[in-house]
Amino acid sequence: MLSSIKAPSPEDAANGYSWDAIQSALKRYLRGRGTRLDVVDDVTQETLARLVELARTQQIGSIVSLAFRIADNLVIDMHRRESRLEPEIEDDVRSDEPSLNRVLDSRRAMDIFNRCLRKMPRLRREVLIRRRINQESCRAIGDDLAMSAKAVEKHITRGMIDLRRALEQAGIDLAGQD
Incomplete structure (x- = not known):
């Protein structure tokens, strides 16, 4: 020393x-x-x-x-x-990338979304995908599927309730994440 x-x-x-x-x-x-x-x-x-x-x-x-x-x-x-x-x-x-926990939770949520969508009735699944993913208007979806815009909105609401319920059962709270 x-x-x-x-x-x-x-x-x-x-x-x-x-x-x-x-x-x-x-x-x-x-x-x-x-x-x-x-x-x-x-x-x-x-x-x-x-x-x-x-x-x-x-x-x-x-x-x-x-x-x-x-x-x-x-x-x-x-x-x-x-x-x-x-x-x-x-x-x-420091990184702008999401944390590992956030990535894993998002992947789990996507798996749950996919399983839930597969279990939905065909019409509800189609309406939900066209509105939420493809960003089509309720009127355009209704015209293509021969239903009213109000009926399209009800399918969307029921589909979102199904998705939220599936996430809650899995213990995932996407609203509480950063």
């Missing part, structure tokens, strides 16, 4: 710094502050590297206090970097 940090020089020993003790204290401090475990070692190593460099060029009053201050600043910087990256990641992951 500390392989990238130069070994303490004789002057470090003369200053009385115990790098192992400082490292242990830093790890305890960071864990106690709730720093993520995957970050503790990295912050500790970076803190010790900075301390070694500072100790070589400057007189340090309390190396442990300075170590804690450096570690706090590194953790804050890390959180800032991560918070700037999060929105970009979320935007990349």
Whole structure:
């Protein structure tokens, strides 16, 4: 872990710094502050590297206090970097496609629609398909099938009731979906 940090020089020993003790204290401090475990070692190593460099060029009053201050600043910087990256990641992951649950529910609903349509009387099925799928007017359907527009509307209403009932029995609520 500390392989990238130069070994303490004789002057470090003369200053009385115990790098192992400082490292242990830093790890305890960071864990106690709730720093993520995957970050503790990295912050500790970076803190010790900075301390070694500072100790070589400057007189340090309390190396442990300075170590804690450096570690706090590194953790804050890390959180800032991560918070700037999060929105970009979320935007990349977000999709306009329907969720898997929505797709599966839609497929189940289509299977139920098809089964229900096959069970309907031939005339009701034809009227419902021509009106709802082919978007033909009630008057045009009535003229082709020799029935009144009111009779066409009743077939549509009964067909929709049949479809809704079949969906309810299957436990699918299309109105409650996004």
